[in-house]
Amino acid sequence: MEERKDEAPGSRLQAPESRLQAPGSGPQAPNQEARSPKPEDTGVDRREFLQKCGVAAALAWVVRVATAEAEQRADYKAAEHLYGMVVDPAKCIGCGRCMEACKAENDVPADPGMCRTWVERYILTTDGQTIVQSLDERGPNKPAVDETRILRTFFVPKLCNQCAKAPCVQVCPVGATFTTPDGVVLVDKDYCIGCRYCIQACPYGARYLDPRTRTADKCTFCYHRITKGLVPACVEVCPAGARIFGELKDRNSPLARYLRFSMLQVLKPHLNTEPKVYYANLDGEVR
C-alpha cells in the first residue's frame, strides 16, 4: 500500500522529463526508464530495500531468540531431571560456609534475616527445654545456654524444601511462583507483585521479601548452576559433606544411593507438602 502511494508522485514528476527525451513512447515505458537509473545510483530499490529490511529484522529476531535459547538451555531438557537433596545433620559442623556461599552466589542481601539457606543450632537442655538458635554466618556463634546445662546439641542446615505440593505455589494470586518440570520451585521476579502471601504460606519459613526489588525470594537449588551440570553453591562449599545433591530419578546418582541406604525423614510430614529435601537420621526435636 505504502509503496504504491510513494510511487504515484514519483511517476508524476518523472513523466514530463521522459516525454521530452522520447516523445514517441507511452507514459508507462519512459517512467520505468527514468526510474531505473535512480536505483542504480543508490544500488537498491525502495521496495527491495523494505523487503530486505523485513527479512533482516526477521532473521535478527530468529537469531536473537535462538542464541538466547542456546545460552540458557544448551542441550538441557528439564523433563528428564528431578532434583532433590539430602541433609545429614550429624555431619554439619555449623561453620556457616553454606550461608556465606549462598549469599555470594545469589546476591542475597547481607541482612541476617534474609537467607535462602541457614543453619539452626538445636540445644536440648538437662531440664527438658529445646532451644533453637539461628547462626550468623559473619560472626562467632556461641550457644545460648551454659555448657553445663546442655544435654545434647547439634546443627541442622535448612533451606527451601522444594515441595512437590508447595503451599507457596498454591497461594500465589498471579502465578509468579511455580514448580518447574525438573521439580524446582522458582519465583518469577518480573511478575511477582510482592503481596507476601507465599511468605506467610511457607511452613518452613524459607521465603523472604527482597527489599531492593520488593519481590519474594527463595532458594532455587541454584537453578542457574544445576542446569549447567554444577551442584548448588552450598553443596559445593560444604566442608563436612552434610548436603548431598543429585537426581532423584537416576538410580546411579549419589543421592539415590544415599536415599536407599539411610533412614530418612522430611520436615513437617503431617502437612503433606511432599518435600524433595530429605533429612537423614533426624532428631525428633527438629521441627
Add this chain to the structure above:
Amino acid sequence: MSDRSSDPGGDKRRRVPQQVTRLLVLFALFGIALLAARHYLVPATFGQMGHYRAAAIPQNAAQPVKYAGREACADCHQDVIELHSSGRHQFVGCETCHGPAAAHAANPTEVKPRVPRERDFCPRCHGYDPSRPTGFAQIEPASHNPGQPCVTCHMPHAPAPPTLPASCGACHGEIARTKAASRHATVPCTRCHEASEQHKQAPRANPPTKPTTREFCGQCHARAAGASSGVRGPESGVKSPEAGGATPDTGHRTPDIAIPQIDMSRHGQRFLCWQCHYPHSPEVR
C-alpha cells in the same frame, strides 16, 4: 403470557426487543474489551507450561555463576589437587576456603581468589563448639598457640596434627601439650634441657638439666648493649648452641613474631626469670 393471549402478528413476536439488542451489543463490546485486555495484559508465554510465565525459567537459569566448582580448579592446579586428594581435607572444596573463583577461572592473571591466612579463619570450622559432631578436630583458639597463624604448623591442603618429639612428650605429655600451644611451640625441649640417654631408663636417678642462671634466658631475650629496640626479629639469627638453629628438629618454620628482649641489668634484678615467667607457656599473664 400477554404475547400468547394477544397474538397481534408473527412479525411482532419475531422482533427482538430494543433493550435486549442494546444489552447484547453492550455484552459483545464488553467481551471484546475483555479479550483485548487479556491479549495485552497476559504475558506472552503465560500458560504455555502451566499457570506461570514459561519465560521465567530461562530467566532464572541465566543468572551468572560465581562458584566455579572444584573441577574447574583441577584444570590448572593439578599439583595442589594431587596433594589435596590424599589429605584429611580431600572432600573440602577449593572454594570453601578460597571463596568464589569463577571470575578467577575466567581471568586467571588479573583476578585472584582469596588466600586466607588470618588467625580467625580456620577456627570457624575447627574452633571448639559443643554442637559440633564428636570426633571432629577442634581447638580452643584462645589457648592454642595464640597469635600464630595456623599455617605456621599446619599445611591446609593436607593437614595433619604436628608431631612432637615423642621421647619427651611420651612421659611429659602435659608439658608437651602446654608448650605446643605456646609461644615456645617451635623451641625443642633439648634447647633448654640436656637429658642423657639414661634418663629414659631411670628418670629420677638421671634427671635432665635445667637452666640455672638468668643469663641462659638472656641468650635469646637479652637486649644487646646500646641497642634501643626492645624486640629482636627472627632475622637477627638466634642460634641454639647445641643444634645450630632456632628450630632444627621440629621441622617447623621459625615463628614470624619478633622475640621480646629486655635490658638484663634493669629487668627484675633480684629474681630468676622463671619465678615470674613459666617457660613452657611464656605469655605474660
